[in-house]
Amino acid sequence: MTKMTVGIIGAGRIGQLHAEYMMSTSSIELKGICDIHISHLEGTIFEQNVPVITTDPSILLEDETIDAIFICSSTDTHCYYIEKCAEAGKHIFCEKPISFSLEETEAALKKVKELGVNLQIGFNRRFDTHFRKVYQTITDGKVGNPHIIKITSRDPEPPSEEYIQSSGGMFFDMTIHDFDMIRYLSRSEVKAVSVAAANLLGDCFKKYDDVDTAIITLTFEDGSIGVIDNSRQAVYGYDQRIEVFGEKGVVTADNERLSNVQVATKESVILDHPKYFFLDRYKDAFHKEVQQFSEAIINHQPVPCTGEDGLQAQKLAIAAKLAWKENRPVLLNEI
């Protein structure tokens, strides 16, 4: 096996992004795309190059020439498709979060385990060049045991009101990436979560019982501490920074700027902005996660980011929401 054959369920922004990458890489063959609506694919390069475009997922699930399914549909359908894929013997790449319900996720993961397929969760940031370098610095022991892990994660602008309503809330939609990243970097599990959250961007989040700004503090089983700061609106760009402070030093990853150009005049000394759009910022990471998934499948290796990772991140989102609601530290084993 030198190629992985793939079907995609869900042809929204992320589904199309994965599809484009698959079409440009020789180790993946994209055999079909399924969505509940397919009219938006008419006249695109997908229509020209992908053999099957359908509204019926069973066509992909029953296609014996397909090795793996990418689940890029809405979050509330993830677990349903995970189970269907597992039953069909397909390896699975599922976007984050797995679901909003712990029971659903656990049932789906149980089936995945029983039926022995591989499941990778789409925590793309683990594959970002800068964050991967931070991870390697830690695992190389260069900064010693982590004492404090800090993640700054701020979106450039709030999503649409429609999106907010179905997002599951900031902790599920946005912080979920940071929860995975902090577990990934810590290599220890979280013991407790505290939250200070606020509505500082008017009522748009508040009216859906959601927040727009938060400091999330985590204590780890190894005694170290983590802190995530989130905002739904960083007007200067997508702010994605990490700092891991340990007994032997500190490693930091700064933002990617649009260019390395500096302009100094009488009035000011100006740098270029951080990249604004998440697809620009994490373009390479989106590619690498798919590439590494394909390598794992082709070589019968474990996938680099598992269903268990998705489950733990989901638990952290649940704990954060509870900590915020009850204004108290929440132990992970309460969840």
Added chain:
Amino acid sequence: MTKMTVGIIGAGRIGQLHAEYMMSTSSIELKGICDIHISHLEGTIFEQNVPVITTDPSILLEDETIDAIFICSSTDTHCYYIEKCAEAGKHIFCEKPISFSLEETEAALKKVKELGVNLQIGFNRRFDTHFRKVYQTITDGKVGNPHIIKITSRDPEPPSEEYIQSSGGMFFDMTIHDFDMIRYLSRSEVKAVSVAAANLLGDCFKKYDDVDTAIITLTFEDGSIGVIDNSRQAVYGYDQRIEVFGEKGVVTADNERLSNVQVATKESVILDHPKYFFLDRYKDAFHKEVQQFSEAIINHQPVPCTGEDGLQAQKLAIAAKLAWKENRPVLLNEI
């Protein structure tokens, strides 16, 4: 009045630092130094240049030619001397923290108020070039209302065991500066404090019921959030950074490095270290706080950092200790 005349009580490291600066500036005349031990001043420039060196504070307090007293003695004597100075009609510059006891501080401040002398607390970092620029950026409205204020404050190495024992604990000894800074930058009062703290540097702090690492989260009355991260040991240098994120942007102050030199070789690209010693990092700030105190006294203006500021920082240290002990958010009005 074109000069302020001064006596110093307490000739330790900070007392001597202030004395040296006073001797180099034309607007201050240092008339006397008092300490319980004075043998360490023999043969120094102080002996040569300061008219009175004594172990008896009443000599300074009763000297009618002295306008102001600098209290640089140990914390447990601060309130005693504040009251004595107020009774003697002297203006007061007192090192931080005012005391370990809220009752003592409040009594001392009451006397200061009744007797109408000026009292400035030695929160020198307010006078640091970089942090002052952050403050001005905020007050100029350039980043809008603050949403998240972050302070990183890490010492390069732990103090001696003897010092730890009498320090009052990390929140009183070290975080007190950050509590003042975050109030100064926020321009709103703190409503509640949460703490995640740890002992990650062995037992040296633990055995005195103290911590060495902490994340302190603060919610402010204006709805914004603050977070301070502290460590007693940043092996790469004194780590002193600030970030204020607001509705219109973000302002950050980075560390001062030993030099702006970069060396790139086949093996590595190396920058110089952050300054290591607090007296190097904040040398100018120590000078400026004294200069501005003298200007306020000479011109009958309010001092830039008051007893009330000292009291609020002390309350925050008490709240942080309680929040840590009881592992819960503590409201400031509980204190």
Added chain:
Amino acid sequence: MTKMTVGIIGAGRIGQLHAEYMMSTSSIELKGICDIHISHLEGTIFEQNVPVITTDPSILLEDETIDAIFICSSTDTHCYYIEKCAEAGKHIFCEKPISFSLEETEAALKKVKELGVNLQIGFNRRFDTHFRKVYQTITDGKVGNPHIIKITSRDPEPPSEEYIQSSGGMFFDMTIHDFDMIRYLSRSEVKAVSVAAANLLGDCFKKYDDVDTAIITLTFEDGSIGVIDNSRQAVYGYDQRIEVFGEKGVVTADNERLSNVQVATKESVILDHPKYFFLDRYKDAFHKEVQQFSEAIINHQPVPCTGEDGLQAQKLAIAAKLAWKENRPVLLNEI
């Protein structure tokens, strides 16, 4: 016309790079590759996807369905193929330098002009994100009229001895890019060239009457001054920086690093290295120059970097060599 159809002559490193990009973009259709040797293409994605792979250039030149030819063969064949392409009515993209002989270049450009085809020269750096931003800063008038233009351009390691022998010398092989860039940024023509050059990397260049290190100073017709510094060996990575200093300010483009990660320990504060390999550093620029060529051809617009640009850069290389040999400023109109 919504697509440009292309044949490539010369399937070395650059030819293959262009071919790969063409295969990934929908606006270009790669119809054939020609090289004097084609065995190295067996079993590659080119063999699988490109309709014609041949050793006979006439097959591409005579193919009426081909709009444009990319000339990526060795420099001594460029002018021959430029003329052949022009005669066949093909638009031309030719790698730099056009040739080592001014007469040959002028004859080829004459034919291109007579026969009315488009010719773009492969000065890819004009399309680099950072340098393009420098250019726009200048054309936007933000730094005013340029007074001093500085280019630092240093290769990470010397090429092979075989390459050195046929390279035409450092000025033709390496500085040619900088000559084009400085003309591009200056928007004024060069009046005179001076050179201080050296052999500091042993004899490997000297024995072919070549240099490995140089400072090239240029005076422009508008009175401004330029300076290029070159080295064949920057052990810390590919060093590619630009600075344009003008009456209203200065704009600089710094190197791209492998990551934005910084590691601070007791021993050192380390940044990541500049990118090492020119294909990594300029990957996007190589893509963009091809993309803009295709857009120009499809839309019947002028190409962004013409034969005249190639000619001027070649004249500057000739002038630099003469200035070095005769140790004197050489006027461009001597060439």
Added chain:
Amino acid sequence: MTKMTVGIIGAGRIGQLHAEYMMSTSSIELKGICDIHISHLEGTIFEQNVPVITTDPSILLEDETIDAIFICSSTDTHCYYIEKCAEAGKHIFCEKPISFSLEETEAALKKVKELGVNLQIGFNRRFDTHFRKVYQTITDGKVGNPHIIKITSRDPEPPSEEYIQSSGGMFFDMTIHDFDMIRYLSRSEVKAVSVAAANLLGDCFKKYDDVDTAIITLTFEDGSIGVIDNSRQAVYGYDQRIEVFGEKGVVTADNERLSNVQVATKESVILDHPKYFFLDRYKDAFHKEVQQFSEAIINHQPVPCTGEDGLQAQKLAIAAKLAWKENRPVLLNEI
């Protein structure tokens, strides 16, 4: 001898700067100041603290309690006072340049040598923290033998017309510092000098047969190359950078900014400006050069920057002027 006693001749900006520093340091005793005009010193701290303020230099020269004289008068008087000081047996600190005439300088240095006094030239930049670190990086062998040394040295704004007239021209007044620095860093002597210079700031320099912008290229006896770029007007601040590129790497010193603060908004990401005024930028360096002079005198050690250094810098200025006038490389041994 634990203190050096000093007289200052010339109480302009630099003379006063040195005087202030001397008054704040315990290893120097300032015994007298002489200037042709002394009314501007009335009511200053100098009048209050310096025993002798006089218009008669012989009072200082004949004062047997004075060890050293600082010559801070106008350049055309330097050599006269150097000889007078040497005859009086005084050690000498002389501001740069020594003179505009090679004959005068050589005669003065001859007398200094014969009479065995010490002479330090005021090339303060050698004592700058950043440049000193560059120097140490080189002498530690970290970047190997230098191949290219680059100095960027640009004033924030042109001096007054009156100053320009008596400045001796840009090479003598401004580049002289860079000539000394490049010799200091190279540790090899210059063999030849080339210049490309321009008048880009209107006629203010041109009418005094002077230039405002220049690229000066130097070849060293060890085969390496240096380049200095100068401008009389960098509107964004005093631009003082150094880069030494060698066989094993590169070391750079960047500008000092007014603060380490960065402000990012929707419109821009802004850094603070480089320091603007040379007395701010080099304040510490001015102090350190005096301190090291005093240490050398007190401990009977050689001074760190000699008359020979002053002479060589002067020769380079002469060579640069000739190279510019005759538009050709000038050999140092022509001078």
